[in-house]
Amino acid sequence: MAxxxxxxxxxxxxxxxxxxxxxxxxxxxxSLAELLALREENRIDLFLMDQNKVPHELWxxxxxxxxxxxxxxFEPSPLLDQEKILxxxxxxxxxxxxxxxxxxxxxxxxxxxxYPRLTKWLALMAQLLAxxxxxxVKQTAG
Numbered sequence: 690m691a692x693x694x695x696x697x698x699x700x701x702x703x704x705x706x707x708x709x710x711x712x713x714x715x716x717x718x719x720s721l722a723e724l725l726a727l728r729e730e731n732r733i734d735l736f737l738m739d740q741n742k743v744p745h746e747l748w749x750x751x752x753x754x755x756x757x758x759x760x761x762x763f764e765p766s767p768l769l770d771q772e773k774i775l776x777x778x779x780x781x782x783x784x785x786x787x788x789x790x791x792x793x794x795x796x797x798x799x800x801x802x803x804y805p806r807l808t809k810w811l812a813l814m815a816q817l818l819a820x821x822x823x824x825x826v827k828q829t830a831g
């Protein structure tokens with residue numbers, strides 16, 4: 690089952706073909722909350738891995754790839770509040786090996802060649818965050 694929305698798939702494309710199939714199936718059927726629970730509980734989807742004949746050692750890479758794809762699937766929207774935007778950006782940034790304490794321009798510069806969709810997504814989220822913060826300041830002042 691293919692998703693019709695663009696998302697960052699660089700990490701998925703780096704996996705072996707059978708692991709790519711498992712990752713795409715996981716992405717199609719699993720919400721962000723469920724993916725985070727799998728990561729938090731250090732739980733493997735054994736059925737998915739066995740069905741696609743993927744060695745269980747590849748699970749962390751598959752989960753990481755799917756988390757990044759799922760996070761970047763969220764379109765920047767004025768309906769997102771500051772907390773949700775920051776959570777999505779934090780998850781994306783951490784998944785590619787950085788922390789939120791790293792300046793965003795530095796992250797974008799480091800990943801732009803390998804993560805074209807994510808680079809664009811991060812820039813849009815940063816713009817949205819600035820708008821949301823500005824709106825909050827105006828609302829508080831008024």
